Amino acid sequence: MNPIPANSTGWIDEYHQGVRYGLEGEILINEKSKFQQITLIQSKRYGKGLLLNGCWMTAEGQEKHYHECLVHPALCSAKCIDRVLIIGGGDGGTARECLRHKEIAKLDMVEIDGKVIELSKKYLPSLGGKAWQDPRLNVNIQDGISWVANSPNASYDIVIVDGSDPAGPAKGLFNKAFFKDCRRILRPNGIFATQSESPEAFREVHIDIVKTIREVFDFADPLYGWVPMYPSGWWSWTFACIDGPHYKKPILKRAEHISKECEIWSRRWQKGAFEAIPLFIERELNK
Amino acid sequence: MNPIPANSTGWIDEYHQGVRYGLEGEILINEKSKFQQITLIQSKRYGKGLLLNGCWMTAEGQEKHYHECLVHPALCSAKCIDRVLIIGGGDGGTARECLRHKEIAKLDMVEIDGKVIELSKKYLPSLGGKAWQDPRLNVNIQDGISWVANSPNASYDIVIVDGSDPAGPAKGLFNKAFFKDCRRILRPNGIFATQSESPEAFREVHIDIVKTIREVFDFADPLYGWVPMYPSGWWSWTFACIDGPHYKKPILKRAEHISKECEIWSRRWQKGAFEAIPLFIERELNK
Numbered sequence: 085m086n087p088i089p090a091n092s093t094g095w096i097d098e099y100h101q102g103v104r105y106g107l108e109g110e111i112l113i114n115e116k117s118k119f120q121q122i123t124l125i126q127s128k129r130y131g132k133g134l135l136l137n138g139c140w141m142t143a144e145g146q147e148k149h150y151h152e153c154l155v156h157p158a159l160c161s162a163k164c165i166d167r168v169l170i171i172g173g174g175d176g177g178t179a180r181e182c183l184r185h186k187e188i189a190k191l192d193m194v195e196i197d198g199k200v201i202e203l204s205k206k207y208l209p210s211l212g213g214k215a216w217q218d219p220r221l222n223v224n225i226q227d228g229i230s231w232v233a234n235s236p237n238a239s240y241d242i243v244i245v246d247g248s249d250p251a252g253p254a255k256g257l258f259n260k261a262f263f264k265d266c267r268r269i270l271r272p273n274g275i276f277a278t279q280s281e282s283p284e285a286f287r288e289v290h291i292d293i294v295k296t297i298r299e300v301f302d303f304a305d306p307l308y309g310w311v312p313m314y315p316s317g318w319w320s321w322t323f324a325c326i327d328g329p330h331y332k333k334p335i336l337k338r339a340e341h342i343s344k345e346c347e348i349w350s351r352r353w354q355k356g357a358f359e360a361i362p363l364f365i366e367r368e369l370n371k
Numbered sequence: 372m373n374p375i376p377a378n379s380t381g382w383i384d385e386y387h388q389g390v391r392y393g394l395e396g397e398i399l400i401n402e403k404s405k406f407q408q409i410t411l412i413q414s415k416r417y418g419k420g421l422l423l424n425g426c427w428m429t430a431e432g433q434e435k436h437y438h439e440c441l442v443h444p445a446l447c448s449a450k451c452i453d454r455v456l457i458i459g460g461g462d463g464g465t466a467r468e469c470l471r472h473k474e475i476a477k478l479d480m481v482e483i484d485g486k487v488i489e490l491s492k493k494y495l496p497s498l499g500g501k502a503w504q505d506p507r508l509n510v511n512i513q514d515g516i517s518w519v520a521n522s523p524n525a526s527y528d529i530v531i532v533d534g535s536d537p538a539g540p541a542k543g544l545f546n547k548a549f550f551k552d553c554r555r556i557l558r559p560n561g562i563f564a565t566q567s568e569s570p571e572a573f574r575e576v577h578i579d580i581v582k583t584i585r586e587v588f589d590f591a592d593p594l595y596g597w598v599p600m601y602p603s604g605w606w607s608w609t610f611a612c613i614d615g616p617h618y619k620k621p622i623l624k625r626a627e628h629i630s631k632e633c634e635i636w637s638r639r640w641q642k643g644a645f646e647a648i649p650l651f652i653e654r655e656l657n658k
Contacts, residue, residue: 095391097391097393101415101416102394102395102396102414102415102416103392103393103394103395103416103599104382104384104391104392104393104395105390105391105392105393106384106390106391106392106393107389107390108389108390108391109389127389128388128389129388129389129390284597284599285599308647309647310571310597310603310604310605312390312571312572312603312604312605316597316599316604317597317599317603317604317605318597318599318604343650346650347649347650347651348649348650348651349650350650350653352646352648352653353646353647353648353649353650355643355646356642356643356644356645356646356647356648357643357646357647358643359639359640359642359643359644359646359647360595360596360640360643360644360646360647361639361640361643362634362635362640363630363633363634363635363636363637363640364634364635366637366639
C-alpha cells in the first residue's frame with residue numbers, strides 16, 4: 085500500500101517503483117473501510133478522483149479512458165447480452181457504460197466494499213450516472229469470488245472483472261481457479277472481460293494474467309489503451325471466449341449507436357488496439 | 372519552463388497543468404546552454420535521463436518507446452531511403468534507429484544545441500550507440516529551420532523532425548511555413564515524420580499539428596503509442612506523404628530485419644497504432 089502524504093504540498097501522488105504520478109488538489113475524504121484505505125480528492129485537472137490503498141482508481145475527467153475500453157469490446161461484440169455480471173466496479177462507471185446497452189435485461193454487480201459504492205455515489209455521482217436508479221441493476225455487497233463460485237453453469241452472457249491491482253481485496257480475481265469459474269458460468273457465445281494491468285509498469289503481472297486466461301479459455305487476447313493516471317499511463321484489458329474470438333468483431337449497428345456518446349471507443353479504435361501489441365509482449369506471449 | 376526542484380526530496384518531476392510525473396533519483400548535471408536548461412539525472416527505474424527546460428525528453432530504459440515509433444514507420448515503408456534528414460534528435464536515439472537501416476547512404480542531422488549532443492554522448496552513450504562513429508552520419512550544429520529553407524528541392528527521401536514541445540527553440544518546427552519547406556525538399560515517394568505531442572495532455576496542439584500537416588501534404592495520419600515519462604504517457608507521431616499514404620505499408624523484408632531488435636515496433640503494432648485513434652480526436656480531425 086502506498087502512503088497518502090499529508091497534503092501540505094497540494095499534491096496527491098501514487099508511488100510505483102521509483103516513479104510517481106501526482107495530481108494537484110486536496111484530499112476530501114481519507115478513511116479506512118473494512119477492506120482498504122479509501123481516498124477521495126478534488127483535483128485541478130480531472131475533477132474529483134478516487135484512490136484505493138494509495139493507488140489511482142478513477143477521476144471524473146478521465147474515467148472514460150478506462151470504462152469504455154473495458155465494457156464495449158465485450159458488449160458490442162457478443163451475440164446476446166441479456167444477462168451481465170460485473171465483479172467489482174464500485175465507482176459505478178462500468179455499470180453506467182453497460183446499461184447504455186438497451187439489450188441488457190439484468191445486470192448483477194458484486195462489489196466487496198460497500199463503502200466504495202457509498203462514497204462514489206456521494207462524491208463521484210457522474211460515474212454511476214443513471215445506472216444507480218436503473219431497475220435492471222442488482223447491486224450485491226459481497227465477495228465476487230464466492231458469487232462466481234456459487235453461480236450456476238452458463239448463467240451469464242458477459243462477465244466483467246473490474247478490480248484493482250492484484251493485491252489486497254482484488255488478489256483472488258487473477259488466478260486460475262477464479263478464471264475457471266468465470267468460464268463455467270459463461271453462456272455459449274459469451275465474452276469474459278477483465279482489466280489486465282500495464283504491459284510496462286506491471287509487465288510480469290500482465291503477461292501472467294494473459295497467459296493464465298489463455299490456459300483457461302480457448303480464445304483470449306489483450307487490448308492496449310491509455311489511462312494517464314495509472315502507472316505508466318499504458319493499460320490493458322483482456323477479453324476471452326470459449327468458442328471463437330467474438331470480442332474482435334463488434335456488431336456494426338450496436339457499435340454505431342454506442343460510439344455516439346463515446347470519447348475513446350469506436351470499432352476502428354478497438355480493431356487497432358487489439359493489434360497495437362508491443363513486440364516485447366508479443367514475444368513473451370508466444371514463448 | 373518548469374522549475375527543476377532542489378533535489379532534497381529525491382524526486383525529479385515534470386509539471387504540466389496540475390499533473391506531475393516524477394522519477395526518483397539524483398541530478399547529475401543542471402546547466403543552461405545558449406538555448407535551454409539541460410538537466411541530466413540518474414533515476415532508479417529508467418537509468419540516466421534527460422530533461423530540457425524541465426520537461427522529460429528521454430531515459431535509457433524507456434527511449435525505445437519513442438525512437439522506434441518515430442523512425443521505423445517511415446524508414447520501413449519508403450521505397451527509397453538513400454538520403455535522410457533529422458531535425459533535432461540531439462540525444463542520438465533517432466540517428467541510431469535510422470542507421471540500423473543499411474540502405475541509408477547519408478544521414479544529415481541538424482541539431483540547434485551542440486550542448487545537448489555533447490552531454491548525451493557523455494551521459495547517455497547507449498542512445499546514440501554506434502551512430503556517432505558511423506561515417507554515414509553528418510552532424511550539423513545549426514538551426515533546422517534555416518537548414519530546411521536552404522536545402523534544394525527534392526533532396527531527401529525521409530525528413531524526420533525530432534524536436535521538443537512547441538515552445539522555446541522547437542517552436543518553429545510546428546508551423547505551416549516549416550512544413551511547406553519539408554514538403555518541398557522531399558523526393559517523390561518520400562516520407563515526412565514528426566513527433567506530434569499527446570492527444571490528451573496537449574489535445575489542441577496535437578490536433579493543430581495534424582491539421583496543419585494535412586493542409587500541406589496530400590496524405591497525413593497520426594499514429595498513437597506510449598511514452599510513459601511524457602505528460603499523460605499517451606503520445607503521437609504524424610507521418611505524411613505527397614503521393615499516397617506509403618507510411619501505412621511497411622515493406623515486409625525490411626520490417627522483418629528491423630523488428631528483430633525492436634522492443635515496441637513491429638508491422639503488426641504499426642498497423643494497429645494507426646487505427647487506434649481515440650474517437651474524440653477522430654471527430655476533431657473530421658470537422
